[in-house]
Each structure stands twice: as C-alpha cells, then as structure tokens.
Amino acid sequence: MLTLRKSLFSSARFLLGAQLLGISLASCSSHQKPPATPAAAAPMSAAETAALVTRGKLIFDQTPKYASTYVGNQLSCSDCHIHSGTADYAAPMIDLAGLFPMFNKRAGHVISLQNRIQECFSRSEAGTPLPTDSPEMLALVAYIDSLSLGTKGKPYKARGLVRIPALQGNPAAGRHVYISKCIGCHGDEGDGEPPILPAVWGRDSFNDGAGMNSTEKMAAFVFYNMPQSHPRTLTLQQAYDVAAFIHTKPRPRFNQAYKNY
Ligand code: HEC
Ligand code: HEC
Numbered sequence: 143m144l145t146l147r148k149s150l151f152s153s154a155r156f157l158l159g160a161q162l163l164g165i166s167l168a169s170c171s172s173h174q175k176p177p178a179t180p181a182a183a184a185p186m187s188a189a190e191t192a193a194l195v196t197r198g199k200l201i202f203d204q205t206p207k208y209a210s211t212y213v214g215n216q217l218s219c220s221d222c223h224i225h226s227g228t229a230d231y232a233a234p235m236i237d238l239a240g241l242f243p244m245f246n247k248r249a250g251h252v253i254s255l256q257n258r259i260q261e262c263f264s265r266s267e268a269g270t271p272l273p274t275d276s277p278e279m280l281a282l283v284a285y286i287d288s289l290s291l292g293t294k295g296k297p298y299k300a301r302g303l304v305r306i307p308a309l310q311g312n313p314a315a316g317r318h319v320y321i322s323k324c325i326g327c328h329g330d331e332g333d334g335e336p337p338i339l340p341a342v343w344g345r346d347s348f349n350d351g352a353g354m355n356s357t358e359k360m361a362a363f364v365f366y367n368m369p370q371s372h373p374r375t376l377t378l379q380q381a382y383d384v385a386a387f388i389h390t391k392p393r394p395r396f397n398q399a400y401k402n403y
Contacts, residue, residue: 200281217266311384
C-alpha cells in the first residue's frame with residue numbers, strides 16, 4: 143500500500159511538471175496583479191505551481207484552519223476523503239479532474255469540478271460555497287489536478303464509495319456497535335477531538351444535506367474505512383446499524399439558500 147501511494151505521488155509530480163502546468167497556469171495568471179517586469183510576465187514557474195498544489199493540500203487536510211471563511215464545522219476534506227484524497231473507496235480525488243463537467247443528480251444539471259467542491263463546502267463542511275475565483279478554490283483545484291494519473295476521462299478504479307447492497311439499519315443495534323467499536327475515537331457525544339478525531343454528529347459535524355447524511359452512503363464509507371484502527375472488520379449489517387444510529391443524532395441544518403450546490 144505504501145509503495146503504491148509513493149509511486150502515485152511520484153507519477154503525479156511527474157505529470158505536474160510535464161503536462162498539468164499549462165492548465166493550472168492559465169487559471170491562475172488571470173488573478174495576479176499586472177507584472178512589474180517582463181520577466182514576471184512569464185508563465186508561472188514550476189516552483190510557483192508546486193506552491194499552489196502544496197497550499198491546496200494544506201487546505202484539503204486542515205480545512206477549518208486554512209479556509210475558515212467558508213467552513214461552518216470542524217471537518218476537513220481529508221476526514222472523509224482519507225489520506226488527503228488518495229484512499230480507495232473514500233471518494234478519492236485521483237483522476238477526478240478529467241471527469242468534469244458532469245451531470246449531477248442532486249443539482250439536476252451539469253456541474254463543474256468547482257461546483258462539486260462548492261457542494262461539499264455547503265453540505266459536508268456545513269459552510270458556504272466559496273467563489274470559483276477565490277485563492278482557496280484555485281489551490282484546491284490545483285491539488286486535485288495534481289492527483290491525475292493521466293487517464294483523462296476514465297474513472298479511477300476505486301472511485302466513490304464501495305458498492306454495497308441496500309439493507310435496513312437498526313439504530314438500537316447500531317448503538318451497541320458504536321459503543322464497542324467507535325466511541326473510543328469519536329466520543330460518547332459524537333464530537334470526537336478535532337482536528338485529529340472528527341465529529342460524527344453535533345455542531346462540529348456535517349449537515350443534514352451532506353452525502354454522509356444518507357444511511358447507505360455512510361454505511362458504505364464505514365464498511366470499507368472504519369474503525370480506522372481495524373478497517374473492514376464490521377459486517378455489512380453492523381455498518382448499516384451504526385450509520386442508522388448516528389443518523390438519529392442532531393447535526394447542523396443545511397441552508398436551503400445553497401440548494402443549487
Ligand atoms: C463529511 C464527509 C465529507 C467531507 C468533510 C467532504 N466531503 Fe467531499 N464527498 C463526500 C461524499 C460522501 C461524497 C460522495 C461520494 C459518492 O457518492 O460517491 C463526496 C464527493 C466529493 C467530490 C466528487 C467525487 C466524485 O468521485 O465525483 C469532490 C470533488 C469532493 N467531494 C470534494 C471535497 C472537498 C474539496 C472537500 C473539502 C472542502 C470535501 N469534499 C469534504 C464526503 C465529504
Ligand atoms: C482509531 C480511531 C477511530 C475509530 C475506532 C473509528 N474511527 Fe471513524 N474516523 C477516525 C479518523 C481519524 C477519521 C478521519 C479519517 C482518517 O484519517 O482515517 C474518521 C472518520 C470517520 C467518518 C467520516 C468523518 C466524520 O466525522 O463524519 C465517519 C462517518 C466515521 N469515522 C465513523 C466511524 C464509525 C461508525 C466507527 C465505528 C464503527 C469509527 N468511525 C471508528 C478515527 C476512528
């Protein structure tokens with residue numbers, strides 16, 4: 143696994159130098175001040191692009207700290223998109239950029255990658271959709287671009303969440319699962335210990351408009367990725383039960399003003 147991740151990063155870095163440079167440059171240069179000297183008018187250097195990618199990864203891993211204006215809770219992108227968006231079936235960002243624009247069922251129309259990021263801000267981050275030309279958005283898009291393996295238009299094999307059959311979750315049984323398998327990290331009040339251990343309900347968690355607020359989606363996430371110390375040790379039924387239990391708890395309300403995101 144470690145080797146796989148390492149080779150992923152080195153190929154991403156290679157692509158960054160070889161191919162992606164032009165794309166990121168075009169989107170960023172228009173937001174810079176007029177250059178003072180002809181030398182500064184040159185396209186963004188590889189070092190500058192790398193700095194933007196680094197900034198994007200920082201925002202991805204510590205969203206409440208580095209994009210505080212737009213975040214309403216204590217969750218970072220990487221609390222769900224595990225290992226900075228590179229973990230299989232934790233909705234990874236790998237090879238994602240090339241798939242957009244795409245049709246979005248929730249919005250009912252075609253959306254861009256920027257729109258999809260705005261959607262996670264207004265729902266999963268319980269915050270507000272950040273402007274498409276904000277420095278935070280430019281950095282996040284540059285970071286996601288850098289995780290492209292170059293198979294443009296083809297979905298990554300472990301994209302999204304793992305596919306599971308639809309079962310009925312039992313909240314009472316799920317309470318026992320939570321107490322024996324989750325409480326040690328996520329706490330008896332579901333509030334975890336941000337930023338290390340994320341909240342699964344309450345003020346600091348995702349809102350009721352988020353994808354994770356669907357029992358099936360949370361069950362799929364938990365089934366494959368949790369408990370973090372021993373992933374893939376729950377039965378499917380336990381995953382559904384614990385998701386159903388967590389969904390009986392309070393959380394922030396989705397702001398309907400953002401329903402197009
Ligand atoms: C509470 C968990 C959670 C948080 C926090 C979160 N997301 Fe998501 N995100 C999801 C889920 C769940 C999906 C949908 C996966 C699916 O249905 O396949 C998703 C989907 C996405 C997608 C589309 C992926 C695809 O394969 O089409 C993007 C892009 C994305 N999120 C970006 C972000 C960014 C950037 C942040 C941080 C600003 C973020 N998300 C924060 C849970 C979260
Ligand atoms: C050893 C500590 C640990 C245990 C045990 C654990 N988790 Fe997590 N959980 C984490 C961490 C850390 C993350 C953030 C992602 C990552 O780094 O793996 C996370 C992320 C999550 C998320 C997405 C982020 C959020 O806050 O909504 C959910 C949902 C979740 N865990 C549910 C569970 C459930 C259900 C169990 C029990 C079956 C469980 N976890 C057990 C540590 C743990």
